[in-house]
Amino acid sequence: xxxxxxxxxxxxxxxxxxxxxxxxxxxxxxxxxxxxxxxxxxxxxxxxxxxxxxxxxxxxxxxxxxxxxxxxxxxxxxxxxxxxxxxxxxxxxxxxxxxxxxxxxxxxxxxxxxxxxxxxxxxxxxxxxxxxxxxxxxxxxxxxxxxxxxxxxxxxxxxxxxxxxxxxxxxxxxxxxxxxxxxxxxxxxxxxxxxxxxxxxxxxxxxxxxxxxxxxxxxxxxxxxxxxxxxxxxxxxxxxxxxxxxxxxxxxxxxxxxx
Numbered sequence: 001x002x003x004x005x006x007x008x009x010x011x012x013x014x015x016x017x018x019x020x021x022x023x024x025x026x027x028x029x030x031x032x033x034x035x036x037x038x039x040x041x042x043x044x045x046x047x048x049x050x051x052x053x054x055x056x057x058x059x060x061x062x063x064x065x066x067x068x069x070x071x072x073x074x075x076x077x078x079x080x081x082x083x084x085x086x087x088x089x090x091x092x093x094x095x096x097x098x099x100x101x102x103x104x105x106x107x108x109x110x111x112x113x114x115x116x117x118x119x120x121x122x123x124x125x126x127x128x129x130x131x132x133x134x135x136x137x138x139x140x141x142x143x144x145x146x147x148x149x150x151x152x153x154x155x156x157x158x159x160x161x162x163x164x165x166x167x168x169x170x171x172x173x174x175x176x177x178x179x180x181x182x183x184x185x186x187x188x189x190x191x192x193x194x195x196x197x198x199x200x201x202x203x204x205x206x207x208x209x210x211x212x213x214x215x216x217x218x219x220x221x222x223x224x225x226x227x228x229x230x231x232x233x234x235x236x237x238x239x240x241x242x243x244x245x246x247x248x249x250x251x252x253x254x255x256x257x258x259x
Contacts, residue, residue, distance in 0.1 A: 005239040008033030011083055012238060015065060015122065016091030018044035020201040023052075024227035025089060025234050030054050032235060037082055039063055065092055065118045075125040084129040087238040089139045090119055095166040108165050115169025120176060127180075127189055135188040139237045140177055142195040144253045146170030154214045170195070174249050181247030190246040192237045197253020199225040220255035 012029055016022045017038035026048075029036050036058045038045040045060035052058065059082055063074050079085075094114030096107045123138055130136025145167040155161035173193055181191040198215040205212050205224075216223045233250050236242050251257060 005032045005235045006241065007087075007235060007239055009035060010086040010238075011035045011037065012087035012089060013037045013039060013078070013085045013126065014089045014091070015039045016093075017089075018048040019091060021196065021199060021227050021230050022089075022091045023048060024231040025091070026054075026058065027052070028228070028231035028235055029238075030057050033057075034087075034238075035059075035082075037061060037078060037085070039065075065090075065122050066094075066114045068113075068118050068121045071118075071121050072125050075122075075129070079129050084133045085126060085136065086130070086133070087137045087139070088123065088126045088130075089141075089234055089238070090122060091141045092119060092122075093141065093143075093166070094169055095163055097160060098163055099160060100164055103164060111165040112169050112172070115166070116172045116176070119173065123176075123180060123191070127184060130189050131184070131187045136190070137238045137242075138180070138189070138191045139234055140173050140191070140193040142173040142177070142193045142249060143167070143170040144195055144197045144251065144256050146172075146174050146195060147251075148257050151218060154211075154218055156211075156214070159208065159211050177249060178247045185246055190237075190242075192242075192245060192248045192250060194230065194233055194237070195249055195251045195253065195257075196230055197225055197251070197256040199227065199230065218256065219253070220258065223254065225252065225254060 012034050014022055014026055014036055017026045018040040026036050026038055038058055039061045041064045049058055049060045061078060094111035096111055145162045150161035177191050177193040230252055233252050
């Protein structure tokens with residue numbers, strides 16, 4: 001595994017690393033020998049670290065990247081503590097979970113501050129240290145709903161379909177990826193993104209089996225994704241195996257967007 005992914009002793013920051021998909025990413029990176037800085041809101045990263053038992057191969061930090069005015073200082077502090085990162089994975093997102101008719105302009109602006117502005121500012125600040133190091137790999141997270149619209153038949157009551165502002169933000173991440181990839185290419189800094197398909201968290205899977213069945217039927221592979229199936233593509237994009245890949249949106253959706 002270490003020889004395949006070539007991530008041993010590389011430092012990777014994972015924003016949202018204590019979430020459902022983030023935990024799988026952190027676990028795989030740890031297994032490759034990478035050093036991980038797990039960043040999440042409140043005490044989530046610390047709680048995850050205690051349960052995971054990764055020891056000194058995972059450091060933690062509590063930070064809300066929506067506080068964009070503090071991102072530069074946060075990045076500076078973490079570099080002072082841990083060194084310049086080789087990789088950045090950002091799983092952060094924004095959503096109100098509101099229906100279209102209930103969505104206010106303030107809601108829309110607030111969510112896309114989190115979904116676009118904060119992700120851009122964080123990438124920009126971290127990129128400075130990667131450029132000083134001479135190379136780096138940034139992996140952002142979009143979604144299948146950055147490319148296609150939710151299917152009403154899948155989201156029968158009581159489920160609400162993925163909201164408008166979420167999809168708009170994720171579409172923006174795809175374009176941001178392309179722009180930043182070109183902008184930093186000559187400085188040997190690669191930028192790619194991953195667009196997951198149906199990866200409902202365990203609570204949804206347990207509480208809404210009928211919804212899960214409808215998701216599965218919509219996928220050509222006939223099932224939903226599991227968290228580990230996101231972690232491998234992340235490790236691929238971080239590693240030197242993908243050294244000539246930048247500006248790419250890697251779709252991990254079981255064929256959902258291929259219908």
